[in-house]
Structures are given as C-alpha cells and as structure tokens.
Amino acid sequence: MSEPTYLELIHASIDGELDEHQRSELASHLLAHPESRALRDGLKDVCAALEGMVAVDPPPQLRAGILAALPRLTARPQPLPRAARWSAPVWRYAAAFAGALIAAAVLYEARVGHSPDATQVSGTMAGAGTRAADIVDTVRLDRGPVEGRVSLYRNAAGFGLELELVAGAPVDVLVAGADQKLRITGVGLPDSPGGPRLRVALPGVGTSGQTVGLTFVVAGREVGAATLSVPPGR
Amino acid sequence: MEDEDDGTLVRRCRDGELKAFDQLVLRYQKPVFNAAFRMLRNPEDARDVAQTVFLKVFEHLEQYDPNLKFYSWIYRITLNESINALGRLRPCEAISGNETDQSPGLEQQVENEQMSRAIEQALMRIQPDHRAVIVLRHFLHLGYQDMGDILELPEKTVKSRLYTARQLLRDVLVEDGVC
Numbered sequence: 001m002s003e004p005t006y007l008e009l010i011h012a013s014i015d016g017e018l019d020e021h022q023r024s025e026l027a028s029h030l031l032a033h034p035e036s037r038a039l040r041d042g043l044k045d046v047c048a049a050l051e052g053m054v055a056v057d058p059p060p061q062l063r064a065g066i067l068a069a070l071p072r073l074t075a076r077p078q079p080l081p082r083a084a085r086w087s088a089p090v091w092r093y094a095a096a097f098a099g100a101l102i103a104a105a106v107l108y109e110a111r112v113g114h115s116p117d118a119t120q121v122s123g124t125m126a127g128a129g130t131r132a133a134d135i136v137d138t139v140r141l142d143r144g145p146v147e148g149r150v151s152l153y154r155n156a157a158g159f160g161l162e163l164e165l166v167a168g169a170p171v172d173v174l175v176a177g178a179d180q181k182l183r184i185t186g187v188g189l190p191d192s193p194g195g196p197r198l199r200v201a202l203p204g205v206g207t208s209g210q211t212v213g214l215t216f217v218v219a220g221r222e223v224g225a226a227t228l229s230v231p232p233g234r
Numbered sequence: 235m236e237d238e239d240d241g242t243l244v245r246r247c248r249d250g251e252l253k254a255f256d257q258l259v260l261r262y263q264k265p266v267f268n269a270a271f272r273m274l275r276n277p278e279d280a281r282d283v284a285q286t287v288f289l290k291v292f293e294h295l296e297q298y299d300p301n302l303k304f305y306s307w308i309y310r311i312t313l314n315e316s317i318n319a320l321g322r323l324r325p326c327e328a329i330s331g332n333e334t335d336q337s338p339g340l341e342q343q344v345e346n347e348q349m350s351r352a353i354e355q356a357l358m359r360i361q362p363d364h365r366a367v368i369v370l371r372h373f374l375h376l377g378y379q380d381m382g383d384i385l386e387l388p389e390k391t392v393k394s395r396l397y398t399a400r401q402l403l404r405d406v407l408v409e410d411g412v413c
Contacts, residue, residue: 007397008393008397011393011396011397011400042404042408042413043400043401043404045413046353046400046403046404046407046413047372047400049349049350049353050353050368050372050373051372052349052350053350053353053354053372053373054350055264055265055268055373056267056268056271056277057264058263058264058266058267058268058281058284059267059277059281062263062267062281062284062285063256063259063260063263065281065285066259066263066285066288066289067252067256067259069285069289070252070255070289070292142250
C-alpha cells in the first residue's frame with residue numbers, strides 16, 4: 001500500500017471511520033513505521049485542540065441588528081393581489097352593468113308610460129356632484145413597520161393620493177412627482193388628523209404614464225419606497 | 235415554535251411570520267457567527283458577516299431549495315460571505331509573525347488558551363478553502379456528506395481537502411513550535 005493511502009487511513013482513523021480490517025492494517029503499519037506514528041500523533045493532537053476550542057458567543061446586539069434591518073426588506077411594495085390588479089376592468093364592467101340597468105329602466109318606464117322622465121332617472125342615478133374617486137393604481141405595504149396601502153385616485157378635481165396606513169409610530173411620506181415634492185407628516189396612527197385614512201390632492205399629476213414616487217420615513221429612517229403611476233390613456 | 239424543525243420555520247417565514255424568522259436567527263446565530271469568526275478572526279467582521287448572512291437568507295427565502303438542508307444552505311452562505319469579506323479586508327499581517335514570536339518558549343507546556351490562540355493564528359495562515367473545511371468539520375461538526383453539499387464538492391474531494399488542510403495546519407503549528 002502506498003504512503004498516501006496510509007495517510008488517508010490515519011485521517012480516517014482520527015475521524016473514527018475505519019472498519020475492522022482497515023484498523024488492523026493501519027496498526028501493523030504504525031508498528032513498523034515510527035514516523036507514521038509521530039505523524040498520526042501530531043494530527044490527533046491538532047484535531048483534539050481544534051475540537052477543544054470553545055465556541056464564541058455572538059454579540060448580544062447581533063439578533064437585534066438583524067431584526068431591525070428586516071423592515072427595510074419587508075417594506076418593499078408587494079405585488080398586488082389579482083383582484084386588486086383587476087380593479088379597473090371590474091369597475092368598468094360594473095359601470096357597464098349599471099348603464100345597462102339604467103337603459104333597461106328607461107326603456108321600461110318609456111314603454112309603461114308613468115313615473116318620472118328619463119333625465120330625472122338618469123340624474124338621480126348619477127348622483128351629480130358626488131362622483132366617487134376612481135382608484136387608478138395601488139401599492140400594498142405588508143410585514144413591515146408600516147402596513148396598509150397607498151392609492152393613486154382620480155376624481156372630478158383631478159388626481160390625488162389616498163393613504164390608509166397603520167404604524168406603531170408616526171409615518172412621514174415623501175411624495176415626488178410632476179416636478180414637485182411634498183411631505184405628508186404624521187400619518188399612520190389612529191389619532192392622526194383624519195384617522196389612518198387620508199386623502200391628499202396632487203395638482204399637476206395626470207399625464208398618461210406619469211409616476212409618483214413615495215418614500216416612507218419612520219423616526220427619521222427610510223423604511224420603504226414605492227412608485228405609483230397614472231395608467232396610459234388617462 | 236422552538237421545537238419546530240427548520241423546514242416548518244422556513245415555510246412560516248415564507249408566509250410572512252417574522253417570529254419564525256426570529257426563531258431561525260436564535261437557532262443559527264451562534265454557529266453562523268462562530269463559523270465567520272473562525273474564518274475571519276475578527277469579532278466585528280464576523281458580526282457584520284453574520285448579519286449579512288441572515289439578511290440574505292431572509293431576502294432569498296423564496297429561492298431556497300427545500301431539498302437542501304437549511305443548515306447546509308445557511309452555512310454555504312456564511313462561508314461565501316466570509317470569503318468575500320476576506321477579499322475586502324486588509325491582509326492578515328497583524329495575525330502572523332510578531333505575535334507568535336512573543337508566545338512562550340517552544341519547550342513550555344502550552345496551556346489551553348495559548349493553544350487556542352496558536353490555532354487561530356495558524357488557521358489564518360492557511361488558504362481560506364482549507365480553513366473552510368476545518369471550520370465545517372471541527373467547529374460545526376459536520377459529516378463529509380453535509381460538507382460536500384455545502385461546498386458543492388464530491389465527498390472524496392472534501393476528504394482530500396480536509397486531510398490536506400489538517401496537515402497544513404499541523405505544519406504551521408510545528409513551524410511555530412506549538413506542536
């Protein structure tokens with residue numbers, strides 16, 4: 001057997017991985033070769049010293065540091081659920097359905113011949129002056145120090161942000177869009193002005209494809225960022 | 235939750251349970267920190283590496299292959315991050331030479347603490363690849379198969395590298411008069 005093979009046997013014996021036959025083969029070799037014995041003893045000492053080294057305790061702040069850094073990762077906007085992604089078409093279907101309903105009602109009223117005229121019916125259904133906002137884009141914030149959602153809406157007055165945030169500490173939202181910057185301070189708490197839900201108009205926003213950048217800040221530290229955009233064709 | 239296996243905790247993390255991730259941190263912070271410390275021999279660098287390891291684990295949890303043991307995955311990241319850190323850090327000149335010369339005489343019986351220090355110094359004088367197998371085998375107490383999984387090497391290569399590493403370590407210790 002060649003020298004390297006005996007070397008392997010020596011290492012394997014230190015690791016306790018020899019079978020009976022190999023053990024006896026190595027024993028015979030060591031008996032006849034004092035230099036191999038010295039090598040085996042030296043390696044055994046090194047391994048024993050390695051095994052005897054005491055494991056070091058991690059610094060106490062390690063775990064806290066890791067957990068504190070997680071919000072930076074979790075505050076990134078999550079992909080919207082399918083239902084939310086489909087919200088615009090759903091609203092369109094709902095509007096079409098409502099329109100069909102109105103048409104049917106008008107037709108029915110015209111054929112039956114009593115009750116108010118068509119304009120009166122249509123005016124009542126439209127709710128003049130109280131048109132609801134149309135949500136055009138939304139980001140959700142999950143699993144971070146700030147949770148909830150921020151939506152870009154459009155109503156008769158133009159575009160704006162609707163913030164529905166919940167946080168353990170007041171959140172500042174830095175808004176950048178349409179060559180202007182805006183800082184919305186102290187949102188996210190139940191006793192914030194207007195509660196956890198807040199609407200802020202964004203004059204100047206409205207061009208198709210235009211983006212609005214959002215940065216969420218808690219206690220002076222950025223904890224997340226997101227972008228909303230005006231869909232093409234708006 | 236403390237008794238839950240790694241796979242269950244990983245699944246819970248993927249479902250967004252930060253407490254499950256905290257449990258993984260509690261379970262692995264010591265071996266991860268120790269592995270990094272033995273690779274770098276500097277507690278601050280080891281702490282930075284350990285922190286990076288856990289954040290990478292968290293960030294890439296979706297990419298974790300459940301066919302690989304979780305500890306194999308986290309230790310692989312630990313070794314890779316440690317080796318990357320070695321590339322960024324200054325060379326190990328502070329660890330060699332002078333300090334060894336000041337150690338007790340060759341004939342003197344080496345106390346446990348001195349032996350540990352001598353081994354730490356010797357470890358820094360062998361190549362990181364060799365140091366890594368020593369760390370896996372003797373500090374993390376892993377078998378050859380796990381070592382192979384972590385290093386992405388066949389078991390035979392792992393054994394051969396481990397044997398070489400031990401011998402190099404012994405040579406350094408002999409050179410320093412410790413063995």
